[in-house]
Amino acid sequence: MLFFLLVISSIFILVRTVPIEQSNSTTTFSTDKLPTNGSSLDFRLLPYIGNGHIATVVYSDVIYMNGLYNGENGTSHRAHIPSALNWEFKINSSSSLYTLNVSSGIFIEILENDEVRIERRFFASQEYTELLLAHYVTIGQKIIVPIEVHEQTTSIDIDFANATRSSQYVLLSGKTREIENSQFQVEPLPVFVYFTPLPIQGLELDQEETNRTYLFVTSIDENQTIAKQSFDYATSEQQPDAILSSHISRWNDVWSNGHIDIEGNDELQRQINSAFYYILSSLPPLSTKSKPKQFYGLGPGSLAWGGQLGEAYSGHAFWDMEIWMYPSVLLFYPTLAKEILSCRIALHDAAAYNARLFGYEGWRFPWESARTGVDVTNDCCPFGRFYEMHITGDISFAAGQYIAATGNRDWLLNEFGGELIYETARFWASRVIYNNQTKQYEILNVLSPDEDAQPFKNNTVYTNALASLSIQLANNVSCITNKTIPQKWLNIASNLYFPFDNSTQDYLEYEGFNLSQ
Numbered sequence: 001m002l003f004f005l006l007v008i009s010s011i012f013i014l015v016r017t018v019p020i021e022q023s024n025s026t027t028t029f030s031t032d033k034l035p036t037n038g039s040s041l042d043f044r045l046l047p048y049i050g051n052g053h054i055a056t057v058v059y060s061d062v063i064y065m066n067g068l069y070n071g072e073n074g075t076s077h078r079a080h081i082p083s084a085l086n087w088e089f090k091i092n093s094s095s096s097l098y099t100l101n102v103s104s105g106i107f108i109e110i111l112e113n114d115e116v117r118i119e120r121r122f123f124a125s126q127e128y129t130e131l132l133l134a135h136y137v138t139i140g141q142k143i144i145v146p147i148e149v150h151e152q153t154t155s156i157d158i159d160f161a162n163a164t165r166s167s168q169y170v171l172l173s174g175k176t177r178e179i180e181n182s183q184f185q186v187e188p189l190p191v192f193v194y195f196t197p198l199p200i201q202g203l204e205l206d207q208e209e210t211n212r213t214y215l216f217v218t219s220i221d222e223n224q225t226i227a228k229q230s231f232d233y234a235t236s237e238q239q240p241d242a243i244l245s246s247h248i249s250r251w252n253d254v255w256s257n258g259h260i261d262i263e264g265n266d267e268l269q270r271q272i273n274s275a276f277y278y279i280l281s282s283l284p285p286l287s288t289k290s291k292p293k294q295f296y297g298l299g300p301g302s303l304a305w306g307g308q309l310g311e312a313y314s315g316h317a318f319w320d321m322e323i324w325m326y327p328s329v330l331l332f333y334p335t336l337a338k339e340i341l342s343c344r345i346a347l348h349d350a351a352a353y354n355a356r357l358f359g360y361e362g363w364r365f366p367w368e369s370a371r372t373g374v375d376v377t378n379d380c381c382p383f384g385r386f387y388e389m390h391i392t393g394d395i396s397f398a399a400g401q402y403i404a405a406t407g408n409r410d411w412l413l414n415e416f417g418g419e420l421i422y423e424t425a426r427f428w429a430s431r432v433i434y435n436n437q438t439k440q441y442e443i444l445n446v447l448s449p450d451e452d453a454q455p456f457k458n459n460t461v462y463t464n465a466l467a468s469l470s471i472q473l474a475n476n477v478s479c480i481t482n483k484t485i486p487q488k489w490l491n492i493a494s495n496l497y498f499p500f501d502n503s504t505q506d507y508l509e510y511e512g513f514n515l516s517q
Helices: 224-235 240-257 266-280 319-332 334-346 348-357 382-387 390-406 409-414 417-431 461-476 487-494
Strands: 028-031 048-050 054-057 062-065 095-101 106-112 116-124 131-140 143-145 158-160 170-176 190-195 203-205 211-219 433-435 440-442
Touching: 048 116, 054 116, 116 240, 131 203, 131 224, 131 240, 158 190, 190 224, 203 211, 211 224, 224 240, 266 319, 319 334, 319 390, 334 348, 334 390, 334 417, 348 417, 390 409, 390 417, 390 461, 409 417, 417 461, 417 487, 461 487
Parallel strands: none
Antiparallel strands: 028 095, 048 054, 054 062, 095 106, 106 116, 116 131, 131 211, 143 203, 158 170, 170 190, 433 440
16 A cells, blocks of 8 residues: 655735736626525535645535545545634624636635625645645724634544644644555555644734735645645745735646637636636646646546545546546646546556456456545445446547647657557457357447446447457557557457447447337
C-alpha cells in the first residue's frame, strides 16, 4: 500500500485589499435564498469548490481529497476530512446574496443589515492545490459579529488521536480505519489535520475601523512538509492579496486555453460554462506551483461527493470518465486528458491482476476504481464487476482519441501509453472464442452499457466494436512502439461477429435482442 500523509492547516490574518474577480451573466449563478430540505440546507443543490486535489460542497462539514479512500473492496469510499470552514454568522440580515462565479472558481456570500455588511469568499487555490481558503470582509461600525462554530475533531473514516492545540492551530493526526485491498495496500493511510482555533467570540470591528478582512486558510496534502510550506505561504502577511489574484489569474488562463462561445443563447452558454467548471474543478489544475500528484480518477459525482456508499458511486472512477467527460476535456485541455489516462496507467498492476483473476491476459480494468485499482464495485451490483468489461475498451478508445488529437509520441514511448494500448488489446485477444460454425470470433457473457440486459448477453455490438478498435489501435501505433502485433490479433479484429438483422438492416444490441420491444 502506498503511504499517505494528509495535512490540513488553518489561520486567519489581516488582509489589506481584496482583488475583484471579473464576471458576467453567463458565468455567475446567484440567489438570495439557499436551498433547503425541511429545516436543513439541501447540500445536493449547493455548489462545490475544488482544484482536483481537494474539494468541498460549500457550507458542508466535510472535505475530500484525491486518492484518500476508506473501506475494504466494495465498501471503499472517499474518506471524510472534517472541515473547519463551515461556521455560520448569527446576524439578522435584511438582505443576502449567494453567488457562484464559475469564471474564477469562487463562491461568494454577502449578508447585510443596518450595522454591518459581511462578504465571504470560498475558493480552492489553483496556485497551490493544498489550499482551501475563505476570507471575510466586515464593513460597518464598531461591532462584534457573532458566529456559530461547528468544530469537529472526529471522523467516521479516520481514527484520530486526541487533538493537540496551540495558539496558532489545532492538530489532529490519525489513519484511515480500513485498507482497500490487502494485496495492493499494505496499511491504512495516515492523515494530519491543522486548523486555526475557531473565532468563538465572533469577528470584531474596533472603534477606529470601518472594515476588516480575515483570511482563513486550510492546507491539505499527503506530505506534511508540502502542506506546511503552502500554509506558511498563505499565512504570510505579504501574501494574502497575491493568493486571491493569482487564483483568479490562473482560472482566467484556463478559460483562455479553451472554451465554447455560444452566440444568441445566454442560457445555453451558462450551462456550458457551468459544466466545464464542475469537470475542471475535479481535475488537476493546468498550472500550479504545487508538486505534481498522482491523479486517481474523476467520478461521476465529482471530487466533492462520494463519502457514503451509494452516494455518487462512492467517488469511484468508471466509464463516465473516458466516454462522457473525456472528449470535451481532450479537445480543449489535452494535458488534462493525459492526466485521465495516467490514472489508469498508474494502477496497471491491479488491472493485470484482474485479468489473470478471470483467466485472461493483458490488462482488464475494473468497472469501478478507487485507490488501488482493484474492482471496488459494491456487492449490490455484482453484474458490473463481473461482466461489464467494456470499460477496458472505453479506456483504449480514449487512448486512441488522445493519439489522434495530439500525436504525442513521447507519451507512447516514455509514459507507458504504448503499454496501455498493447495490454488492453492483449486482453481482448485473450477474451474471444472462435466459433467453428460461423468461422468468426465471439465475446460471450458480457454486460453492455444497457444494464437492463442483466445478468449478461453474448456478442454485444458495443463491446465487440471496442474490442476490434482496441486491437486495430495497437497495430496502428506499432510502427512507433515497435511492439509486434500477432497476426491472430489482426484476424480477430477483422472477423468479430456482430449480430445483424437482415430484414431491417439493423445491428442488434446483442445476440437475441428483440427489435420489437
